[in-house]
Amino acid sequence: MEPESTPIGWIGTGVMGSSMCGHLLARGHPVTVYNRSRRRAESLIAAGARWVESPAQVAAASEVVFSMVGYPEDVRQVVLGDDGLLAGARPGAVLVDMTTSQPSLAVEIAERAAAHGVQALDAPVSGGDIGARNATLSIMVGGPREVFDAQYELFEAMGQTIVWQGGPGAGQHAKMVNQILVAGTMVAMSEALLYAYRVGLDVTAVLASVTSGAAGSWTLTNLAPRVVAGDFTPGFAVDHLVKDLGIALEEARRARLALPGLALANQLYVALQAQRRGRDGTQALVYALASLSGLDWPPSPSY
């Protein structure tokens, strides 16, 4: 069977999932779709996807099923639940979980899938809603190398940087590496901006000096100007990062690894949730750091 006509299943039609599934539809694959709320699948149904009433029914109709849901417990339910993908999957099917989720759950899924004659990949992404829309995602894949190779063209429809990371769970671990970097770099940017405001600098001039050299980062280039403009709308929401950092800390604990910078970032983001900023973008971290010193954002100069 030509890859162009592989029957695809898709679970999870949020902002990212809808864009990603849309790219597969656009390549001519027949797509069967399910989502907790049907309303959010309507645009895909209008574009030709077939709606069914459960993950199991999606799996029964598909050779390759992608899931892109919220939390590890959602992944567990969708894949391993009574009406889940594994309950409906044909022998030889491939399950690809693209949710950012627990590496240990990815290993468990791979093992239980194998017992059903089904293969599993974990394939979380980075690049956010813009990367999903433009098919420029970075896709980090764990699972058997030959299964990854066989599905490469499907990943190519959704992403730009597609790298096999190793066996089951390795994709999720790579995503945790990504999130450790994202969170830590955001702490650095937030403290740097807070310092700059507080000592009375012209923040635009400072950014002109520091952005292009050894202090530079994607975060500084792209999110510092948003903070300066007072724009805290989410590219990536605080609530989602808190989920990811919790996974990373738990995995680090299992690996007997203390990561004090990650722990600090996590606590600052939990503080931000306590301040009812869970739906803000992650760049809202400046609020948590300012409040630690009893300051509003932006802070007035101290002298």
Next chain:
Amino acid sequence: MEPESTPIGWIGTGVMGSSMCGHLLARGHPVTVYNRSRRRAESLIAAGARWVESPAQVAAASEVVFSMVGYPEDVRQVVLGDDGLLAGARPGAVLVDMTTSQPSLAVEIAERAAAHGVQALDAPVSGGDIGARNATLSIMVGGPREVFDAQYELFEAMGQTIVWQGGPGAGQHAKMVNQILVAGTMVAMSEALLYAYRVGLDVTAVLASVTSGAAGSWTLTNLAPRVVAGDFTPGFAVDHLVKDLGIALEEARRARLALPGLALANQLYVALQAQRRGRDGTQALVYALASLSGLDWPPSPSY
């Protein structure tokens, strides 16, 4: 008098100072030089610089004097000491301290210089020895705007990104912003690499996935490969960063600002000094983080 023939003074002929002063010599300025150790000024003397026996004698021979020394106490001695620049400076002279030093000391120097009819700029740099050699430094300048404007061509001989940051001390504050970013980004990179090794990932594959997206930074692009290669030679040495972070923490305290990420980075770098790695490059931070969990670097996978 044409800028090309401005009599220049230079104090401090370490690796960076020698390169920077060399660019001014190459533009045809007469240069008078002093350094604590004459030996390290020999290459500049061979290139045409005139040696004198004290900072005061340098100032007496110069319209514009640059200093690029080690620690704030060295700056205090060179500029304000008995035989210092201010003791020898002509009325109308300009003193430019390019050492990374205390903002509060820069303000004190500007005030005491003004009382002598002398003007002062603080103009620390980033870009390291390579930036100094290639004249691609970022130069962050504090002091009177018109004094900055008048010396712009001299800065241009040494740097690429030359930005006026505000009044006295603002250049040093901007450099502190730079160092807060550098240190925090390094903590993030070090924890990310430690996690990657510890959970058994192929670190090269991980870097291929995370370097070009939202997790990316100059540090990740340039220093992570060095860490992976076991190269801990200094671009910028731990001892120097510890000096800078101490200044930043003290300034933050004066501004009544708690910066927990900066404090953590500082402690990890102090730990690295305790491990006799003060002369290593700042990317050696992975050693401090590994040892926190009782691990060697690189750590073996935990499972």
